[in-house]
Structure formats: structure tokens, C-alpha cells
Amino acid sequence: MGKPLVVVPGLVRKDAIAYLSEHVEVRQWTEKTPMPRETLKEWLREADGLWSINNVSVDADLVADAPKLKVIAQASVGYDNVKVDDLTAKGIPYGNTPHVLTETVAELAFTLVATARRRILENMEFVTSGQWAQRPSNIKGRDLSRTTLGIIGMGNIGLSISRRARAFGMTVIYHNRHPRKDDHLYMIEYRDMDSLLQDSDVVLVVTPLTEETYHMMNREAFKKMKKDALFVNVGRGKIVDTDALVDALNEGDIDYAALDVTDPEPLPPDHPLLKTGKVLVVPHIGSFTDRTRKDMAFLTADNIINGVQQKPLKTCVNE
Numbered sequence: 377m378g379k380p381l382v383v384v385p386g387l388v389r390k391d392a393i394a395y396l397s398e399h400v401e402v403r404q405w406t407e408k409t410p411m412p413r414e415t416l417k418e419w420l421r422e423a424d425g426l427w428s429i430n431n432v433s434v435d436a437d438l439v440a441d442a443p444k445l446k447v448i449a450q451a452s453v454g455y456d457n458v459k460v461d462d463l464t465a466k467g468i469p470y471g472n473t474p475h476v477l478t479e480t481v482a483e484l485a486f487t488l489v490a491t492a493r494r495r496i497l498e499n500m501e502f503v504t505s506g507q508w509a510q511r512p513s514n515i516k517g518r519d520l521s522r523t524t525l526g527i528i529g530m531g532n533i534g535l536s537i538s539r540r541a542r543a544f545g546m547t548v549i550y551h552n553r554h555p556r557k558d559d560h561l562y563m564i565e566y567r568d569m570d571s572l573l574q575d576s577d578v579v580l581v582v583t584p585l586t587e588e589t590y591h592m593m594n595r596e597a598f599k600k601m602k603k604d605a606l607f608v609n610v611g612r613g614k615i616v617d618t619d620a621l622v623d624a625l626n627e628g629d630i631d632y633a634a635l636d637v638t639d640p641e642p643l644p645p646d647h648p649l650l651k652t653g654k655v656l657v658v659p660h661i662g663s664f665t666d667r668t669r670k671d672m673a674f675l676t677a678d679n680i681i682n683g684v685q686q687k688p689l690k691t692c693v694n695e
């Protein structure tokens with residue numbers, strides 16, 4: 377009997393593919409253009425496993441004619457491109473990569489808070505343009521200590537961000553679907569959404585994208601924030617109504633935004649958001665360090681290897 381067949385519909389780091397290939401036969405789409413969905417469906421007819429990637433919608437339609445499929449795994453903690461219930465209905469386990477990226481995403485999130493609050497990028501401009509001495513006084517930063525960080529989404533990454541914020545002297549409040557029973561241990565305080573928006577100097581979103589969180593940050597929400605507040609998003613771009621954010625920045629509802637995720641992605645260089653002059657945007661790099669991406673890729677490979685052997689996945693969303 378040959379090795380199980382695993383389909384990889386895009387580029388994945390080579391060391392993880394080499395590791396995976398020790399255990400399974402890998403069929404990979406290596407073109408620079410996205411793999412056509414119909415071709416992927418055709419390849420899946422013979423496949424035992426799928427390494428999904430976040431630009432592929434994984435749903436009942438994709439796996440309708442994949443009789444041998446035993447596992448799907450993806451190298452990300454978020455899985456808004458995956459209809460997990462559709463996979464559960466077909467008895468297919470789905471593996472994501474929690475934990476290995478928690479600290480790395482928290483580091484990026486807090487870096488955005490500090491960089492934006494202290495206007496690091498704008499101030500460096502005065503150095504590179506030879507205007508060190510002439511810089512205007514209105515590019516002053518804002519403090520972190522003795523201010524309040526409001527975190528929307530208090531899972532592992534939210535907690536990890538809260539530890540960093542407290543080390544910088546910030547008070548941390550949070551909003552979540554349910555208050556955490558252990559929040560007193562972390563010295564964080566649950567608030568309803570309105571009270572969090574009203575009382576935070578920095579509002580930071582790190583919640584998954586779901587039907588409930590889609591466009592949760594709309595114009596009404598931005599209007600409830602302090603006018604000198606910073607808004608940070610490291611969750612998913614579609615949690616924010618981007619047009620509303622542009623208006624909120626242009627009309628002074630809030631002071632500034634720092635974003636790891638945007639809607640759309642990639643954000644076109646001529647997008648109105650960038651014209652506000654009040655944003656710091658990075659291209660979805662929350663988990664993008666060599667060590668963490670390697671850990672995520674190898675965990676995904678392990679989930680697939682376990683799945684095709686019909687063993688429990690190391691990290692399974694629908695076990």
C-alpha cells in the first residue's frame with residue numbers, strides 16, 4: 377500500500393514539506409497564482425489529507441467529493457475561512473495552531489500600541505528628512521503608564537498582551553463573550569462593550585472573526601471612544617468597518633489607528649485609510665517570526681500526519 381496522499385494548495389515552508397514527505401505523499405500547488413477551486417476539488421477526490429491555507433474557503437462544497445479525506449489542518453490559530461461544522465458533519469477533524477504563536481502575536485500587538493502611542497514612525501521622519509530641530513510640537517507622543525488599555529477578546533493572546541501592558545503601568549479592562557472566572561488572578565476587569573469603549577485610552581481588538589464580531593467596530597462604536605484614543609486591530613480586518621474607521625479618523629472621533637489586519641488584505645497603497653495620515657499599518661505579521669512560523673508549520677504537519685493515521689490531532693478544533 378502506498379503512502380497516504382496529502383494536498384497542499386499553495387506555498388508552505390520547505391522544511392515542513394520535507395518533514396511531511398517522510399510520512400505521506402505530498403501533492404503541492406507550486407504556481408504563483410492561487411490554485412483554482414475546481415482543480416483543488418479534483419485533487420481532493422484521491423486525498424487523505426489537506427493542508428488548508430487561509431485564502432481557500434473550506435466548506436461542505438469543497439469536501440463534497442473527497443471520500444478518503446481524514447484530516448484538514450492549517451497553520452494559523454484563526455480559522456474564519458473554515459466552516460468547521462461542515463467538517464464535523466463529515467467526521468473530518470480540523471487542526472489549527474494555538475499556543476505556539478501566543479507570545480509572538482502579543483509582542484507584535486504591544487509593539488503596535490507603543491509605536492503608535494509614541495509616534496515613532498513620524499518622529500523618525502524628522503531625522504531622515506534633516507528636520508530634527510524643526511520638528512513641530514504637535515507630534516508629541518502619548519503616555520502608556522497611567523492609561524487604560526481595553527482589550528476586546530480575552531483568550532490566550534489577550535491575556536499575554538495584558539501582562540505586557542501591566543508591566544508598562546497600564547490598567548487593563550476587557551470585553552469577552554463571557555467574563556473570565558479567573559480574571560482577578562490577572563488583575564484585569566470585565567466591562568460591557570460600551571463602558572470599555574468609553575473608558576479606554578487604547579482599544580485593542582484580538583477577537584476571532586465570527587458572525588457576531590463582523591463589523592463590530594462601526595462608526596457608532598468609534599464615536600463612543602475617547603477622541604484622543606488609539607484603536608488597534610490584531611484580530612481580523614473584517615471585524616472593522618473600514619469606511620467607518622476612515623471617517624472616524626478623518627472627522628476626529630479617534631486619534632489614531634494601528635493595524636496588523638485590514639479589510640481588504642492586501643491594503644492597496646492608494647487606500648483612503650493610508651491617506652488619513654493617522655495610521656500605522658503592517659501586513660498581517662502577528663505570527664511572522666522565523667521560529668514561530670516554523671513551529672506553526674511543523675505543528676500543522678504533525679496534525680496531518682496524525683490525522684491520516686487516524687490518531688488524535690495534537691491541536692484539534694472539533695474533537
Ligand code: DGY
Nearest residue numbers: 451452453454662663
Ligand atoms: C493566525 O494564526 O490566525 C494569525 O492571524 C496568523 O498571523
